[in-house]
Amino acid sequence: MAMTEDGSLFLGASRKADGSFNKAEFLALKFANRHGLVTGATGTGKTVTLQVLAEGFSAAGVPVFCADIKGDLSGIGARGEPRDFLLKRAEEVGLEPYAMTEFPVIFWDLFGEKGHRVRTTVAEMGPLLLARLLDATEAQEGVLNIAFKIADEGGLALLDLKDLQALLTYMAEQAGALSAEYGLISKASVGSLQRALLLLERQGAEHFFGEPALAISDIMRIDADGRGTISVLAADRLMMNPRLYATFLLWLLSELFEELPEVGDLDKPKLVFFFDEAHLLFKDAPKILIERVEQVVRLIRSKGVGVYFVTQNPLDVPESVLAQLGNRVQHALRAYSPREQKAVKTAAETFRPNPDFSTQEAITALGTGEALVSTLSGKGAPSMVERTLIRPPSARVGPLSDAERQSHLTTGPLSGVYDETVDRESAYEILARRAGKAVAPQQAPASQQTPESDSAASRWKLPGFGHEDEAPAREESRAPARSRQRETVVEAAMKSAARSLASQVANQLGRALVRGILGSLKR
Structure with a gap:
């Protein structure tokens, strides 16, 4: 099974009754702009799933923008290493050929330390987002x-x-x-x-404020091989100011909504936007802001943009926004406290039931790298939930060295474009x-x-x-x-x-x- 096949991304293989994994699970590109949700407790594999999705979209010619909270995602710009556990996972899910490769990547950083500077002007930010900030x-x-x-x-x-x-x-x-x-x-x-x-x-x-301001076209690049460029925002330092992080990503989402033309339903998205640590966007947010986020998420689909929220708990995302997310990947959740038990029940109820197993029980029993997966298929209806072993990444799992990152910055297509104020x-x-x-x-x-x-x-x-x-x-x-x-x-x-x-x-x-x-x- 290849990474992409017949207009779909290969996510992994679902489990049979005897415990083996043999049924391929896909995400249809034509429904990828219907947005998605990746959730799970710390250490259950959310970051690797995000990398797998980013690699698949890139291979299909779709640009990606994502935030790198811990620095781990930077490895997507380097060829993977054929480690034993990766080779075993590839064999289990039927990923053949399993080729190690790197992907076209552009690094960004609001502070200009680990990537090209990202700026906008106060005027472009607007009064509501500035008030939020x-x-x-x-x-x-x-x-x-x-x-x-x-x-x-x-x-x-x-x-x-x-x-x-x-x-x-x-x-x-x-x-x-x-x-x-x-x-x-x-x-x-x-x-x-x-x-x-x-x-x-x-x-x-x-x-963050000043010129030259970020041009949206620079996060929507296609390389000479037809692969979508993966824009990786260094967010480890940025996370020390979570309000700035959330406001910046919301600003970028609004810029995409404003600048991109209406295109309707396409064979594949023009861009996929991953919003990691999504709970920071909604924490203590006024009702009017949540309403506008819901409106933009609903309308930006027709601009050819898919938005994927990544967070630990599905309760972090308001129901009005959750209803807009058609593709779901649910990693394991813990159920020790009453709130955690409520989160497990809520997550289970969002899936189309599978008669072969209890969704609620499966959520707490998933192993690392396993997830419950339901994607849109057919005429846009959600598929029956499947217990899925996620395929291994093809790029490096882990961060780049400082020298490797600097090499990307100095030889990349945007070298010198954003670095001087x-x-x-x-x-x-x-x-x-x-x-x-x-x-x-x-x-x-x-x-x-x-x-x-x-x-x-x-x-x-x-x-x-x-x-x-x-x-x-x-x-x-x-x-x-x-x-x-x-x-x-x-x-x-x-x-x-x-x-x-x-x-x-x-x-x-x-x-x-x-x-x-x-x-x-x-x-």
């Missing part, structure tokens, strides 16, 4: 929504954290004037957000320059100052926040000065807008859809 209250989330609107209307590119800090400083100084137009802007809320941003920086999140003019620079230009008028003698020179709005001079709406009762002698002042503001705004026109048009128009789904949500 900052653990913001409802009032603070409202302030973030206002900040994004001011940035859009004022032509201020929000690229990194210092851009957002500068804009929040402006909003605090102009809280009274801006509250009249956008709603209450509490200085206390602004201060809390600024403190949260500082904490985020100390945790290393500043590495680009810091173009954005909100921070624009606001700092405008504040600096206003110093001279403020230092003029009191007899030469106008009421305008005392206001923070006059110092910052953001587009759209001038004094065009002031009462016309001002003396005529001031009109020429105000006119010249407005011309200077417009000229400055046009210059800054010209420098970032292309990205602003793309961001403002392209982000409109995803903000409607995962972004600017009104309470």
Whole structure:
């Protein structure tokens, strides 16, 4: 039995009544975009199953994105070693020929240590996901929504954290004037957000925001042999900040949803996305966020993307999301505590029963490398659950050495593309320059100052926040000065807008859809 056959991935062999394994179990590629779930207790084989699935998809020409929590998955980029236990497993499940090989892999790392740097801009993240990352209250989330609107209307590119800090400083100084137009802007809320941003920086999140931003096309590559590239995100350090990890993967999922066109049902997916440690996505998440995750998971299927959640306990995934996952691989669960017993019962009830054995009893009796498997088949109906021995991987089981990883980074197709930070003019620079230009008028003698020179709005001079709406009762002698002042503001705004026109048009128009789904949500 080959790794892929007739539009299907070979997963392993199911057990007969006499205890032998002889019936091949497959995952149909045409149903792989119906999503899936891999669960099981620690040490039961979830990571190896993830590697087996990634290898199968790659061999079938499907790109894969997955997170490497412990570093073990990096071995997928090196040829496997014919160890005795692997050869024995291959013989048991009928994997012939069992060829050792490596797979095309690209390593990524938010911190740039074990892979190419992964970045996005603050604007692309959007206010809802940023609020989730900052653990913001409802009032603070409202302030973030206002900040994004001011940035859009004022032509201020929000690229990194210092851009957002500068804009929040402006909003605090102009809280009274801006509250009249956008709603209450509490200085206390602004201060809390600024403190949260500082904490985020100390945790290393500043590495994530900036340019060049990740291009979705770079995680959807096909190599010269027609194999899908496996993108492996180094997540061992990232897991020290689980909220950043979960928010990043949710952002990436939303980017895929936004950028990819509708394609309907295909013979095979355009990309398969593995969300390891999936419970971190839903832990303490507000109801509205879970609803949006459910919506994206449901709709992204038509974009040709399959999403596979990997977690220890099926109870970690909300029922509304669980209902969207058609392909199931359940490794052994323990049933010592009442919650664990409930998890076993819940997992058993999600499978189509097999009259040959008790699903609930089998879950607690599975050995390492065994799993209960049910996939979509025929017209999309779930197959009867089978007790399956998972096939062995063809690539290395275990991590790459530092030298091997570095070799991939320096010789790979993205060498040098994401490794240098680009810091173009954005909100921070624009606001700092405008504040600096206003110093001279403020230092003029009191007899030469106008009421305008005392206001923070006059110092910052953001587009759209001038004094065009002031009462016309001002003396005529001031009109020429105000006119010249407005011309200077417009000229400055046009210059800054010209420098970032292309990205602003793309961001403002392209982000409109995803903000409607995962972004600017009104309470």
